[in-house]
Amino acid sequence: MVKLLQLVPLFLSAIPVTILARPYEKVFHIATLNNHHKNKDGVSTIFDEMNTDARITGVDEDELRLIQLDEDEPPKWMTVGERMDLYRKKTKFMDITDYPDLGDSYKAAERTRRQFPIQPQFQQEVESFINQLTTKHMEANLRKFTSFRTRYYRSNTGKESSNWLYKQILRIVEDAEDDVDVSVRKFKHPWTQSSIIARFEGSDPQKENEVVIVSAHQDSVNMWIPSFGRSPGADDDGSGTVTILEAFRVLVENGFKPVRPVEFHWYSAEEAGLLGSQAIAQDYAKEKKDVVAMLQNDMTGYVGNKPETFGVIVDYVDSDLTIFVKSLIEEYAAIPYVDTKCGYACSDHASWRKAGYPSAFTIETDFKDSNPYIHTSNDVIENLDFNHMLEFAKLSVSFAVELSYSN
Numbered sequence: 505m506v507k508l509l510q511l512v513p514l515f516l517s518a519i520p521v522t523i524l525a526r527p528y529e530k531v532f533h534i535a536t537l538n539n540h541h542k543n544k545d546g547v548s549t550i551f552d553e554m555n556t557d558a559r560i561t562g563v564d565e566d567e568l569r570l571i572q573l574d575e576d577e578p579p580k581w582m583t584v585g586e587r588m589d590l591y592r593k594k595t596k597f598m599d600i601t602d603y604p605d606l607g608d609s610y611k612a613a614e615r616t617r618r619q620f621p622i623q624p625q626f627q628q629e630v631e632s633f634i635n636q637l638t639t640k641h642m643e644a645n646l647r648k649f650t651s652f653r654t655r656y657y658r659s660n661t662g663k664e665s666s667n668w669l670y671k672q673i674l675r676i677v678e679d680a681e682d683d684v685d686v687s688v689r690k691f692k693h694p695w696t697q698s699s700i701i702a703r704f705e706g707s708d709p710q711k712e713n714e715v716v717i718v719s720a721h722q723d724s725v726n727m728w729i730p731s732f733g734r735s736p737g738a739d740d741d742g743s744g745t746v747t748i749l750e751a752f753r754v755l756v757e758n759g760f761k762p763v764r765p766v767e768f769h770w771y772s773a774e775e776a777g778l779l780g781s782q783a784i785a786q787d788y789a790k791e792k793k794d795v796v797a798m799l800q801n802d803m804t805g806y807v808g809n810k811p812e813t814f815g816v817i818v819d820y821v822d823s824d825l826t827i828f829v830k831s832l833i834e835e836y837a838a839i840p841y842v843d844t845k846c847g848y849a850c851s852d853h854a855s856w857r858k859a860g861y862p863s864a865f866t867i868e869t870d871f872k873d874s875n876p877y878i879h880t881s882n883d884v885i886e887n888l889d890f891n892h893m894l895e896f897a898k899l900s901v902s903f904a905v906e907l908s909y910s911n
């Protein structure tokens with residue numbers, strides 16, 4: 505059936521649609537649909553979306569999931585099908601089915617509440633790293649990363665893209681000087697795509713249980729056909745993925761030796777309700793790890809037609825950490841920031857907040873001006889600016905260095 509359908513566009517392109525339209529209404533419907541699904545190059549995508557080479561594994565649309573839509577509201581049971589509708593309504597949510605107790609086991613009150621620095625203090629060290637950042641690797645990496653049909657967390661290509669990313673991280677570590685103490689591991693989930701954690705050990709044994717986290721999410725989604733619709737996810741969140749990979753590369757290649765440990769996280773299943781980051785946050789809370797600070801990079805590449813800025817998210821974040829993030833932008837970036845809001849559970853920082861840890865989130869523009877093509881087959885590299893991503897890489901490097909060295 506699918507193969508026959510794929511022949512229809514060829515057939516249509518050879519015969520004027522008007523001739524076909526009157527006698528064959530069904531065919532006309534397909535042609536109309538076809539016109540609505542052209543990407544920027546005018547290439548039809550709807551039939552491409554029917555290609556099944558990224559077949560999903562084990563989805564039951566009637567399966568019930570526990571969904572949280574706000575911090576103070578009780579969660580609601582919804583089917584997987586209803587959860588998919590949330591993408592289309594652009595409603596952000598947290599799927600807490602498997603992590604209902606996140607935040608209960610290790611409340612913020614039990615931990616040392618530390619002060620963040622008032623100002624950046626390690627300019628010389630930070631500058632030596634950020635001077636080495638380039639757009640070259642980000643561009644090559646994003647081209648490859650967006651070539652997977654979709655990075656949907658339960659798809660085969662979502663697993664393949666994750667394996668590819670893991671190999672790139674591993675290669676950076678393997679090529680490093682022997683005295684850089686970095687390890688890489690997959691954090692496995694019950695679905696096909698793993699999250700990835702790369703960790704720099706710290707030099708102070710007394711701070712071994714502390715950690716600074718820089719993060720992004722690897723999965724993508726096509727909101728119309730989540731399981732196998734084409735979803736390059738260049739901006740959401742291929743951009744954040746390659747931004748923090750570039751920050752990581754420069755730190756590894758230039759022998760970064762943090763005082764407290766620093767970790768880079770690439771989460772799976774953000775789009776399905778922050779599943780990967782909740783699993784990891786829950787694990788860290790259970791082990792009573794002391795997460796000093798977490799910075800999420802979700803969409804770092806789209807500038808739009810307004811003056812270029814960072815969007816600093818100011819709702820559902822740690823306000824003291826966010827003030828420090830602003831001081832890092834002022835000190836190290838070439839562009840200013842604007843305060844903006846994105847609502848409850850709009851990215852993985854929300855999982856760490858729920859676990860009781862300080863988290864912050866920066867995005868490519870004022871949230872209302874951010875990339876309109878996300879979650880479609882048109883979220884492509886051509887809409888992005890690698891120099892803009894470079895500013896976020898500077899922020900990630902400075903966040904890691906400053907918060908690892910500070911008291």
Ligand SMILES: [Zn+2]
Nearest residue numbers: 740741774802
């Ligand atoms: Zn995202």
